[in-house]
Amino acid sequence: MYNAILFAALVWVTLLLVGGGLALVRARDVLQRVIAFDSLAALVIALLAMLSYLRDVGYYLDAAVALALLSFTATVAAARYLASGGPFG
Amino acid sequence: MISAVLDVIGGVLLFLGLTLMTISLYGILRRPDTYGQLHAQGLATGPGVIAVLASSVGTENAAIITFAVLAIGFVVLTSPVSGHAIARAAAHRRRAAGGRDAAR
Numbered sequence: 055m056y057n058a059i060l061f062a063a064l065v066w067v068t069l070l071l072v073g074g075g076l077a078l079v080r081a082r083d084v085l086q087r088v089i090a091f092d093s094l095a096a097l098v099i100a101l102l103a104m105l106s107y108l109r110d111v112g113y114y115l116d117a118a119v120a121l122a123l124l125s126f127t128a129t130v131a132a133a134r135y136l137a138s139g140g141p142f143g
Numbered sequence: 144m145i146s147a148v149l150d151v152i153g154g155v156l157l158f159l160g161l162t163l164m165t166i167s168l169y170g171i172l173r174r175p176d177t178y179g180q181l182h183a184q185g186l187a188t189g190p191g192v193i194a195v196l197a198s199s200v201g202t203e204n205a206a207i208i209t210f211a212v213l214a215i216g217f218v219v220l221t222s223p224v225s226g227h228a229i230a231r232a233a234a235h236r237r238r239a240a241g242g243r244d245a246a247r
Binding site: 060063066076095096099110111115123129138 | 164188228
């Protein structure tokens, strides 16, 4: 793939990250903050994948999978805590 | 020949994924209530990330494509579960607060 396209995509995702931070600041409810955090994690996963394509090494995708696992766990734990006051309730 | 086709497919999928993420972020910023924001966020964490990861076919690197397929499977499994957990929490909070428009 052409490096110029990937560079433009990286710039685009960085601008989207700024917008995600704006959504995190503008959230009025704690669940809206959870939603904005999850969407920020998805943006960082895409950023790591594109960095992996640009550098042509697969190691960045390890970090992307680990980040997906961590963000899934954090989102489910926070949502269950907010729903019932405990992780197993 | 096949390399050019894969380049074009990868570029189109990358553009599609970034467009979906942009639409999703616009929805999150515009929607006032939690359910609307959750509806918009599902577009980024599901199809947006999947399209960006699927654009790894453009790199023609076996290691990268294998890990991208693994990550796609993981996202397909986890994204609906986390969305369901958030929606359940929102419904529970609205029920606890009482009334239809208690959870903004």
